[in-house]
Amino acid sequence: MSESENVGADVPPYRYTAATANEIEPRWQAYWAEHGTFHAPNPAGELADPEHPRAGAPKLHVQDMFPYPSGEGLHVGHPLGYIGTDSYTRYKRMTGFNVLHPMGFDAFGLPAEQYAVQTGTHPATTTAKNVERYRTQLRKLGLAYDERRSFSTTDPDYYRWTQWIFLQVFNSWFDRERRRARPIDELIAEFEAGTRAVPGGRAWSALSAVERREVVNGYRLAYVSEAPVNWCPGLGTVLANEEVTPDGRSERGNFPVFQRSLKQWMMRITEYGDRLVEDLDALDWPEPVKLMQRNWIGRSRGAHVGFPMDGGDVVEVFTTRPDTLFGATYMVLAPEHALVSTIVPAEWPAGTKDAWTGGHATPEAAVAAYRAQAAAKTEEERTADAKVKTGVFTGAYATNPVTGAQVPIFIADYVLAGYGTGAIMAVPGHDERDWDFAQTFDLPIVRTISTPEGHEGVWTGDGVAINSDFLNGKQVVEAKAAMIAWLEEKGHGKGATTYRLRDWLFSRQRYWGEPFPIVYDETGLPVALPESMLPVELPEVDDFSPRTFDPEDADSDPETPLSRKKDWVEVVLDLGDGPKTYTRETNTMPQWAGSCWYELRYLDPRNDKRLVDPENEAYWMGPRGAGDTGGVDLYVGGVEHAVLHLLYARFWHKVLFDLGHVSSFEPFRKLYNQGYIQAYAFRDARGFVVPADEVVERDGKWFHGDVEVAREYGKMGKSLKNVVTPDEMAERYGADTFRVYEMAMGPLDTSRPWDTRAVVGSQRFLQRVWRLIVDEQTGADRVVDEPLDPKTRRVLHRVIDGVRGDMEELRFNTAIAKLIELTNTLTPLGTVSREAVEPLVLMMSPFAPHVAEELWGKLGHEGSLAYAEFPVADPAQLVAESVTYPVQVNGKVRGRVEVAPDTAEDAVRAAALEAVAESLAGREPRKVIVVQGKLVSVVV
């Protein structure tokens, strides 16, 4: 690695090199810090500044997904998005916007805790050290953050408000009629006044105090429930559905996850299912991310239908196709369904087919065996071959409410306990899974939708209802509505919507997270701490580790690190009725909690009275008119958070909106997914990774020393020995070169391979600009005040126009290409005109801010260019002096005509025909097409 180290005696003394960059860059970084150059003024509060050049200007709030400060520090892939937003915001600031571009750290989480467990170092120490390292690395890149607004989610001043939001969630309920959250006191008032029926049918006044609390707790948006959860013994904690992979393992650590019924905190995100789906339409987000959220929420509209049984039980099913009810010839329950054990008769009823029994003598034996078999299967095995359907007859029948027919009830693992009611009506004629099952078990198939001529097998498409009595002749949509009306009238069911989304499991058995602001009294019911007691600080402990277990031990029980801190857990408090002993909640919040609302804290980071001053929130994030969602103007990050962070953050934001704490009803108006920087890794014949920077290419093959190695393409990472750090790039080329390279190598939203060798191209560009202004031998200023020649001036204005357009659309690669083009146009001119060079320096400043600031100074300006006006193209200069039309004859270019830009179509046509007269050779044109400003096409 040599290029920059041989800056020898022969290099001209005033050339722009890595050494120049490394002198300039820290100096400007210090200047910006000292002058608070990138402070953004708030309308109100401590950060208000009426004297600021952008006070009262239109605002722009641009934010990156903040990093988890890992111990390994940054590699060149991490800051790609940060440099993108930095370039964009520097540009927007120069066009007159008051720009908010903050950065913070998402610092709670597993790695710091695991490191603490291994080394005994307190996670707070590790975290502080890592955050400091990140800050240093980011500062070296010249990222223009308002550093007054920076925080870590682990700061007690920050998580105080995370806990405060938890209390808001805990102290509210979802009013389904109004479709929004309301304070829990309003619910209690309704119960007291008798305007809302108490569940269970008893009068509010007849309930004991404890019973009342239990009723109310059943409504809270944050609640404790004993329910099946994802228990991961290997990690010693429970996990949210979103943190479990499709094959039933933990996203972190890849340990097996088991369903266990445990008492845990949940958040009622399902109540927001409709709004989370519907409001997606109003967001400027990439379609794939919207699709992922829609899929995850999985809203289905349909009906609940009751199938009565002789004993009085009713099998309740959910269906999206109530219109096919006449074709429901059997039913299937999930093996875990609660009814299964009660409906099984002692013997197989008459008419039981052999295939239905699984070879067992009694229904009880068959069901028991099938249940055991299903329970033993992993998620992966269960879904491995969807075409092969398994199941067994329960021996019981229910009545199809519309046909009156007795239909057999099966259990099968293709029906999931956790979705809908855990039971289905099977319509083999019009559902693929039911069709497959009916084939295997020889069940009757009744078609209720007309199928196209000649179609055989299952039909899931549209059609007209047949064999369906009062539905016959209706189209699917119409038939669904008619059936729902019938069901509701007869009391056999009603229209319903279900979701794949489950309530959010919100507690973790970890140390390094936010403590809950919750204690338990002698009744064992939770009591919220008052706001005045926030923050509930994380206590010091000796042992940070949760109890972990044999990863396969499904029956182990979680134990929280905080529960071992007895003198913290037992606490005497006066919560209004005198000092009493309480027991603290010892779970902590999941890592997502801190990132669920951080966009709001940037707006008013020092406010110790409120989460955010409403005036500041309305200014930075408020809606721009009726129907506008409000929110961050541009939010940049990777797609990997499509359903986790982005869904949780939307949920919390909507709760805060409902309770009147914010004016925007979505947190992120526009989302942009940056691509990833990929890298090559190399392995020898044994499969061992060799350091990528020691591999050389010869004749299209790769060698490590004399050993040929195989190349693979993928992530950059320590274990792949292919990490390149921004620090090393800054040292070898300077941060500006590194920034320009990252922005120039391709569109921001596509992934591309890192190529250190190509970085030099960006350095040459900066060097050429520098050379335009500074004499490399003497250091003298080369710029003259002579006007530009008209041709170059038109190039300049075309570039200005193009660069502005590119910047607005985040097309940084093409913007840089245009700047290079302009530079290459100016270089051979000999005289360097201020008229061209000043705009060039301003236009390059978003990408290469340090060298631009330095050159701006050399051009005679005082202070920073951060608030200088970005060049504006003169429309008069954008009109070409003349236009050259290529003239095509039958699609081939046969001539050219040069005319004035405003030449009328007829004149262009005449000139063009003349120009290709020879090619026409007397043939009469059948058609002449003149595309104004583009070309002429002649057809003969």
Added chain:
RNA sequence: GUCCCCGUAUCCCAACCGGCAGAGGAAAUGGUCUCAAACACCAUCCAGUGUGGGUUCGAAUCCCACCGGGGACACCA
């Protein structure tokens, strides 16, 4: 299996509503500078747009099929 995105020069990428396939960078080749090399500079080189069909005066761009790469979903009733 279903859906979405992408295949342009040796490589990374441009080409905005269909209009002369090349803006920019890297590599390569030749040259200037140099005792020499590196740096720098100048010049050159390089594809008819994955394949096959269609629409059109005209297709990288629109449509269909296939091939290759990436992503999402995958018993959700």
